[in-house]
Amino acid sequence: MKDPDFIIAGAGHNSLITACYLSAAGYRCRVLDARGIPGGGCATEEILGPGYAIDTCSTGHTLILQNPLIRLDELGLVKAHGLSYLEPDPVAHVGFPDGEQVTMFLDRDKTLAEIARFSDADARSYARLLEEFDELRPLLGRARGAPVGQGPSLKALLADHPRGNVWTRRMAMSARDVILREFEERHIRAFMGWMAFQTAVPIDQAGTGLLPYQIIAGRQARSWSIPKGGSGRLTDALVGYLTDKGAEIECGAHIDRLIVEGGRCVGVVTRDGREHRATAGVVSTIHVKHLLDMAPAELWPEEFRYGVDTYNVGVPFFASYLATTAPPVFETPNGPVTAVSAGFAGWFEDLVRSGQDIYNGTLSEEINWLLVATPSLADPSRAPAGHHTVKVLTHTIHDLPGAGPAGWAARKEAFADRLIDTIRRFCPGFTDEVILARLTKSPVDIAAANPHMIDGAPHGGDRSITYAGDQRPTPGWAAHRMPIPGLWQTGGTTHPGGSITGYPGRNAAMVVLSDMGRDPAEVMQIQGRTT
Numbered sequence: 001m002k003d004p005d006f007i008i009a010g011a012g013h014n015s016l017i018t019a020c021y022l023s024a025a026g027y028r029c030r031v032l033d034a035r036g037i038p039g040g041g042c043a044t045e046e047i048l049g050p051g052y053a054i055d056t057c058s059t060g061h062t063l064i065l066q067n068p069l070i071r072l073d074e075l076g077l078v079k080a081h082g083l084s085y086l087e088p089d090p091v092a093h094v095g096f097p098d099g100e101q102v103t104m105f106l107d108r109d110k111t112l113a114e115i116a117r118f119s120d121a122d123a124r125s126y127a128r129l130l131e132e133f134d135e136l137r138p139l140l141g142r143a144r145g146a147p148v149g150q151g152p153s154l155k156a157l158l159a160d161h162p163r164g165n166v167w168t169r170r171m172a173m174s175a176r177d178v179i180l181r182e183f184e185e186r187h188i189r190a191f192m193g194w195m196a197f198q199t200a201v202p203i204d205q206a207g208t209g210l211l212p213y214q215i216i217a218g219r220q221a222r223s224w225s226i227p228k229g230g231s232g233r234l235t236d237a238l239v240g241y242l243t244d245k246g247a248e249i250e251c252g253a254h255i256d257r258l259i260v261e262g263g264r265c266v267g268v269v270t271r272d273g274r275e276h277r278a279t280a281g282v283v284s285t286i287h288v289k290h291l292l293d294m295a296p297a298e299l300w301p302e303e304f305r306y307g308v309d310t311y312n313v314g315v316p317f318f319a320s321y322l323a324t325t326a327p328p329v330f331e332t333p334n335g336p337v338t339a340v341s342a343g344f345a346g347w348f349e350d351l352v353r354s355g356q357d358i359y360n361g362t363l364s365e366e367i368n369w370l371l372v373a374t375p376s377l378a379d380p381s382r383a384p385a386g387h388h389t390v391k392v393l394t395h396t397i398h399d400l401p402g403a404g405p406a407g408w409a410a411r412k413e414a415f416a417d418r419l420i421d422t423i424r425r426f427c428p429g430f431t432d433e434v435i436l437a438r439l440t441k442s443p444v445d446i447a448a449a450n451p452h453m454i455d456g457a458p459h460g461g462d463r464s465i466t467y468a469g470d471q472r473p474t475p476g477w478a479a480h481r482m483p484i485p486g487l488w489q490t491g492g493t494t495h496p497g498g499s500i501t502g503y504p505g506r507n508a509a510m511v512v513l514s515d516m517g518r519d520p521a522e523v524m525q526i527q528g529r530t531t
């Protein structure tokens, strides 16, 4: 078989996006992935039996809808490859330790009225946060939608902004400090903390200050958007595009080594000993911590090795997946409420502490943050008639004190029981009788299913200020070019990080195309339009 132009190492949504743009430019790509299916954390699998389409990782895709890939449908994924999005309403429903609950609606005024039940001042603050964020939104889009070094950073854009100094301070603050400053009532503080902790960065970390603005603005505009049919429909659309372009996609191909000849990366070696060579180079979503072991140490500069060594892999996830005959129905004084995105928030100070506990390697005995995703409420196609798919998610640690990672095998079902019991405080009808099947993944299982999710941490690395922007993955190598010529990096370990945003994938494509002497704007058909 003729060598392709590029080996794409990993088939997460980001590297598939890079492969799509390279294919659009006429390059031949071979995509290799360790998993049995493409998509990485953007996958829908029938792990609980036929008809139950379970999102094994991501469900909410709000962020990628701003990416020109989808916003302008640059590759025709919507027009020609069956991708479509649903905007569930209510947006979110959250219970608190005293039994109170709050609902967020797509209708901004209904959300404000709901917040005003607790505090008029907080409802005014919430409206103000949304209004203020409008002035930042275009700048944030530009900063995210350009590779580091190829466009102005957010900090540089703020230098010319009339309120740039306000936002510069906010960007460096923690979500905790922003929420404590802007909100006074304990339920609303807890609700805002629950929202901010969704990105899995402890909310007292410097550099998380934008989250309270950014997350509510995105959700208020387009809910926790979900692809119709499941998260994996995005992957299907990308794979469909690649197949039409003649790209090869091989799953079950774990890459163990880079081939470097004449100082240049010319391919990879898979676990079965096969060499896959490429004429132009390799684009990787292999975690940078693993990448380092895939070529001789002397090929990585000391500064790069230091950057990777000090890179924080991030906060692990714990998930339990359920096939049910009924959704979790929250009992409220105004009647039953269901929501695709629901959950439980401990008091604000406990939410803050639970993030600190994880950083300190302490297993928190209380549940302070819980997400209950029931996408089948908005998308009945995901389960047999009348049935539901439910995912229960929290943050935790990978190495159990005294027992290590192996300790999870004996402990995970009891931990999942505690999560489900927490929901039952609000959803008494969500009994064992409605749960037909359950599968639980501890951080160890999440890591085993995807080598990019080291320790079960979902986003390719912590996203606090130390590992953001031109520091991701390491200072000096944030522009997708790795120290070995012919090797480019995309995925969650690159700016702007994990989640289903597609930005690392599209940005990496811009860099590779430029390095090949091509004009990315022409390939992306944006004709110089600034994103």
Ligand SMILES: Cc1cc2nc3c(=O)[nH]c(=O)nc-3n(C[C@H](O)[C@H](O)[C@H](O)COP(=O)(O)OP(=O)(O)OC[C@H]3O[C@@H](n4cnc5c(N)ncnc54)[C@H](O)[C@@H]3O)c2cc1C
Pocket: 009, 010, 011, 012, 013, 014, 015, 032, 033, 034, 035, 038, 039, 040, 041, 042, 056, 057, 058, 059, 060, 061, 253, 254, 255, 256, 285, 286, 287, 290, 317, 318, 319, 393, 446, 449, 450, 451, 452, 453, 458, 459, 460, 490, 491, 492, 493, 498, 499, 500, 501
């Ligand atoms: C339980 C859970 C729930 C989540 N929920 C959400 C959500 O609702 N919304 C959201 O935005 N995000 C969510 N995430 C996070 C999201 O899944 C990730 O941030 C996202 O998938 C990262 O995309 P990526 O393209 O960077 O890499 P990944 O999706 O991690 O894909 C990387 C790919 O590279 C492959 N790979 C790595 N190393 C090798 C190797 N050596 N050889 C071959 N292949 C290799 C992997 O097998 C994998 O397929 C969730 C994650 C988890 C675990």
